[in-house]
Structure formats: structure tokens, C-alpha cells
Amino acid sequence: METTTQDKMKRGQFLRSLGLSTSTLMAFYCLGTTMTACGSKDDDPDPVDPNPNPGGGTGVTGTTTGGSINFTVDLTINSSLKTAGEYKIFGDVLVAFTTNSTYVALTKICTHEGNPVQYRKSSNDIMCPTHGSEYSITGTVTQGPAPAPLKTYTVTLSADGKTLTVKA
Ligand code: FES
Secondary structure (H helix, E strand, O other): OOOOHHHHHHHHHHHHHOOOOHHHHHHHHHHHHHHHHHHHHHOOOOOOOOOOOOOOOOOEEEEOOOOOOEEEEEOOOOHHHHOOOEEEEEOOEEEEEOOOOOEEEEEOEOOOOOOEOEEEHHHOEEEOOOOOOEEOOOOOEEEOOOOOOOOEEEEEEOOOOOEEEEEO
8 A cells, every 4th residue: 555645644643643752753654664565575476385285295195114004106296206217215115117117115124234225227126325235126135234135015006007006
């Protein structure tokens, strides 16, 4: 709202009628200026939301940790998993779309000391960068010190190709 000279006069006359001193009147004028500035800021468009998908927003529903793994992955949101050689971690589970264009899901927890493993595109296998253990995409140990295979999960692609279901 624009403040006209006529409005200021009316405001000043009103405040003087209350018996306020000149310095108090100046404070009101300054406050009015500040409030006007704040008001105009409210008219600015909202800044870009840094998290446009609040509430987790990973396109994953279900249980991704613990002993009852059972979740779905929306591939329209996690679209990198439609590219052969890509992988993502969901909770305790590594899901990869291998270079053979098959989906695999394994625990991300290395059987050596429990550090997170990674899918390795160049050799289509799983490796642990902490101490160098290697596993096949079926979880079998191919290089120690890992003492045991990785647990694997069943992965099912929906008929429309938009959803993965991962279960124990
Ligand atoms: S924690 Fe993975 S190799 Fe040691």
C-alpha cells in the first residue's frame, strides 16, 4: 500500500493529538518505514525450496534396515537405477542394475568388519574399500579378508518397469 503525503499528515496529526513528543513521533515514522520495507519483502516470490520432496523423498517405502527387509523403490524417482552399471544404497541394502542389465540386492554391510561395500561397475562385482574384500554380485567372497558371503535379497521388477520390490 502506498503512503501518500496526505496520509502522513493525517498520521502525524493523529499522533500529535495523543500528546506524543517529536522524538516519539520520529520513532513511529521510522517504524512505519521499517514495516513498509518488511511488507514489500513479503511480496517477493518464495525462494526455491532446497528440498522439493520433503518427508524423505527418496521414492522408497517399506523397511530398509534390520532383519525384515521388505521395500519398494520407485524407479521414476530413482531413475539412475535404470542405467546399467549404476547402484544405490537404501538403508542397509545395496541395489545395483548390473552391467548385465539385471537387478541385484545385497546387504551393504561387509562381513569383515561391517563397513559399507560398493558396487564396482568396471568388474561387475562388489568391493569393500576399507580392507579390499571383493564379492561376486551373488555375494560370494572372491577376495578376503571377508570371512563370509554377503546376504542377498530377492529383487522383482514390476510389469510396467516402474517399481522394484526388494525382499528377504
Ligand atoms: S570391513 Fe570390509 S574388508 Fe574390512
